[in-house]
Amino acid sequence: MTTASPHPAGPGPSTLVAHSVLLAGRRLRALGRMPAFVVIGLVQPVIWLLLFGQLFRAVVDLPGFTHGDGGFLRFLTPGVVMMTALFASAWAGTTYLQDIERGVMDRMLTSPAHRGAMVIATMVGQAVQTLVQSLVVVAVAVAAGARFPGGVPGVGVTLLAAVLLALVFSALSDAVALLTRRQATLIAISQFTTLPLMFLSSAVMDLRLAPGWVGAVAGCNPVEWAVTAAREALGAGTDWGTVLGHLGLLAATALAMGLLSVRAFRSYRNRA
Template identity: 80%
Template sequence: MTTAHQHVSGARPLTVLTHAALLTVRLLRALRRMPAFLVIGLVQPVIWLLLFGQLFRSVVDLPGFAHGDGGFLRFLTPGVVMMTALFSSAWAGTTYLEDIDRGVMDRMLTSPASRGAMVIATMAYQAIQTLIQSLVIVAIALVAGARFPGSVAGVGVTLLAAVLLTLTFSALSNAAALLTRRQATLIAISQFTTLPLMFLSSAVTDLGLAPGWVGVVADHNPMEWAVVAAREAMGPRADWNTVWAHLGLLAAAALVMGLLSTRAFRTYRKQA
């Protein structure tokens, strides 16, 4: 009895990961059939980089702009990467809503696939999209003339920060979808969270130019954690203590939101 129990307990994590991998492939197949969604998600970041990067390139000369070394494009790129990750992940719950409307969600919940595997799959799917989009954004910035002294390590930290931010808000979006089951509500929640989080961070401007209370709020903003980690790592004199501290905060937020998303299934089943 004990041996069998240990065998089942030891196999369970592997089973969860196997189910998660299969469900992730399912989502990636849908993306392969409709790659336009991935391309459309890059339109706004390209506009920010190429248009705003040129229009506001002199803003780094303003008194109080303390992070303008290397030009505005270098400053802006990490912010645009995180904005893209934030906006894309905020819509992650639409996948669950589609599955709910088609009856797929109820069938999966009665299948051997665990709730944890379903959460991992959707978060992994969003993370893969974020990685692709982030690499494209950095490549466009390089072509446009930006230079990042942090080199490969800086880009790697930027990708990691973007993925952690994506995991945090895709899990939150999934939980909102399960709890509300309404597209309009999910849209409202997405708009209510993403825009304030973006503007209450240093994504597009140095917080030295903002009122003091904005900086206080930004200290507790996951968007700011990601931007600071990426910008610090891509700069010429990275403070790695700051980088790892902010990545740690992002990882903790992703874990908490992942657990919340998993528990949201319980409420969904009770309401079914």
């Protein structure tokens, strides 16, 4: 005859995965009920892609512009993909703020939901949204005449880089939202970080034409890591060492930001 253990085992990895899938599905269903949100998020990047692609197409003829093969549209596409991922993920924390305001978060904390799954689900939802938006941007670029010698593997790397970038900034956004609990603070920090990070990268311009200090700062910029990996993979004669190195930096940063988000969630839970 067996007796029950006085210390039952806590939720295991299978519970974490199952709860993450369920909670991510909740977020995606909410997003599916508001498709206009995804469409609106694509309007600006598509305008950049088509307008800037035509307006600055002669830039590739400037002395020192080293990525001119294939035209400016091919050069610009990876930058616009990463800009889309950056701007969307910087607002990811609003999901937490809405749940806090509506009392959903309190109900979740009193439910059997795995606490880790509550963090993972928001990041998974943002990753799926980024994946869809990135595919649309690449499709628009191809329809506009861009051709990518890297083919399907290059597009795959571009999507992976965009998702990793989205994980970095969605985790950071979640942490800010949980620690401050203020929409105004999240907006201020998002505005303060996204535009400088975009322009301190090669998203829209070859860094060899920029001041030297911009290139130095870009070396520590996750947006630049993502753009470089994607652009290298989409071009001809891909240097896979460069691609994998930059993807590795993005993955390590995403892990660090994820841990920060977990700590912020614990801090919120302890104060709730």
